[in-house]
Amino acid sequence: MSEEKHSGGRPRDADAAASIKAATLKLVRERGYNKVSIAAIASAAGVARQTLYNRWNTKADLVLEAVFEETGHYADAPLHNPNKSCKLQLEAFLIQVFTHLDESGSPIRSLIAAAQEDPAFREALRERFVKPREVLVIDLLQRAQDQGELSRTRDVKMLSNFIHGAFWYALLNGEPVDARLARAIANEIFVA
Amino acid sequence: MSEEKHSGGRPRDADAAASIKAATLKLVRERGYNKVSIAAIASAAGVARQTLYNRWNTKADLVLEAVFEETGHYADAPLHNPNKSCKLQLEAFLIQVFTHLDESGSPIRSLIAAAQEDPAFREALRERFVKPREVLVIDLLQRAQDQGELSRTRDVKMLSNFIHGAFWYALLNGEPVDARLARAIANEIFVA
DNA sequence: TAAGTTTATAGACTGCGGTCTATTATCTGG
DNA sequence: CCAGATAATAGACCGCAGTCTATAAACTTA
Known part of the structure; x- marks a missing residue:
């Protein structure tokens, strides 16, 4: 096959x-x-x-595959750890993503840039990078709601957009994408 | 002078x-x-x-100036309207930003892309596009806190990042950036 | 072995952003 | 009017992504 x-x-x-x-x-x-x-x-x-x-069709396609094959476990996050609060799980997940970003020398920024001029590549990037992380975060937030750690009034899809958006925003604006940011995001999402 | x-x-x-x-x-x-x-x-x-x-140094510099000169009132938002709730003011502000984006045919996406490969241009974009909108939103959120519409426990800087991040994230992922998104953002920021 | 098919390679080519040079045009100050 | 300075122009030039062509190499099937 x-x-x-x-x-x-x-x-x-x-x-x-x-x-x-x-x-x-x-x-x-x-x-x-x-x-x-x-x-x-x-x-x-x-x-x-x-x-x-x-x-590969383009340089962006090649780099995408090269970067995400080696570190290609876009779903091996230390999530669903029942010993930790969901807030801490989110924080740990973000730290892992940010670390990966850092050690890749951030070609991700260039890939996001390339995606803006190439719809086919944007879709590829979305499938390999964006969506898997969205799924993980949304699952985590729903678990948090199930366990009462997050209010049921919150829109988990929008919160996921806030989380990923905050991280993209920092990344694309050249601000540090580090553990400090991860903590700040997790704190504000799980604000009392 | x-x-x-x-x-x-x-x-x-x-x-x-x-x-x-x-x-x-x-x-x-x-x-x-x-x-x-x-x-x-x-x-x-x-x-x-x-x-x-x-x-101009680069194509990006030229387009930035062309786009932001004509619609260059990056700070003429209908904010600080005491007749409306801060939530509705935020919504109105976002709708205005999104409308401007739409009628510009979204060269903004290309400008953000260009900024990823050119630190000098990233700074220019940040000064002309990013920062003015951050200031407006942060001011609005602080007013909301002063008036009791937003809890003092919230980190307004982070909330601003959530707001702009959600909008960038949708824009760069090719999702609709429209009034519906504006309402969803405002709703989730001012969640009870 | 021979025909047909696909890949690998070298190299030409296009279009673009950006740089550089030589020439010409237009200003200011003496 | 002349010397110096800066701008406008045309056009050559570079590096790069991506396309295309011609030729040689490596496979399968008959």
């Missing part, structure tokens, strides 16, 4: 994708998204430029 | 800036930010390309 037919024709180089993604990740983390050219990535991976375009 | 010395040398064409900005606004609204080239703007304005670069 995961294997394509491939009835005839030269097969794709099995290692190319991996070495391209590795080179992409390395270079983007070292130099930043727009300081790295496709040509440089191809050269570092030891393939021709066209080989990249055979596998 | 607003007049420069200009002791010698050919003076700048007094009309050029205006016609460039007019052409920019027209073309960007018609075709969208990245469908309009600097060359096209220069041609439409009847000047050489370099003349644009004599006045």
Whole structure:
């Protein structure tokens, strides 16, 4: 099912994708998204430029996959820990997201930027980055309501937008996205 | 004070800036930010390309000025209206911002994108677009606290981040930024 | 082996943002 | 009127993303 037919024709180089993604990740983390050219990535991976375009439509698609494959557990959060309050779980989740962002050298900012000019890529980013995190947060907030930690009068979908919005807003405005922000967000969401 | 010395040398064409900005606004609204080239703007304005670069550093700088000069009253909101509740004032403010966004064909999204790759421009955008709106919202929320419409336990700075964040998040994710969103934000901020 | 198919590669090409240069035009001060 | 300064213009130039073409390589099926 995961294997394509491939009835005839030269097969794709099995290692190319991996070495391209590795080179992409390395270079983007070292130099930043727009300081790295496709040509440089191809050269570092030891393939021709066209080989990249055979596998990804755009630079943004490639970087998205490279960044989110290695750290690709976009749903392995330490959520649903019954020993902690939902507020602390939210805080821990945000700290994890922010840490990941930081160690990726924040190509996310560039990916969000790229998404503004490319609807197809925006959808891809939404599927791989945005939605999984929305689901986690909404689940957590609903659990908080079930356990009485959060008032039933609150609109969890809107609160999720507040949470992610506050984090995007800080990120895109160049403000620190760190544990302090995580605590401030969690505090204000679970305000008494 | 607003007049420069200009002791010698050919003076700048007094009309050029205006016609460039007019052409920019027209073309960007018609075709969208990245469908309009600097060359096209220069041609439409009847000047050489370099003349644009004599006045603005980048395309983003030019578009920012063009968009925010005409609708440049970034602080003329119908705020501080003692006849309305703060909640309704916030809602009205957001509707106004969203309407402006809509009729500008949302080059704002492209400007936010451009800001991610250019720290100098990010600062310019922050000064002309971000900060003035933050000030308005924070003032409004503080007034709400003074009048008892909003609990003193709330962190107005964080609430402002929630408000603007929710709006940016919707905008950058391609979701509708309209009166419905404005009401939902205001409702959740002033939740009982 | 031969035909057909797909990939890999090198390299040309387009369009864009932005820079740089040389030339010409227009101002000020002496 | 002349010298110096700044602006406008046309056009070359660079780097980059993305497209396209021609050719060589590697596979499958008959």
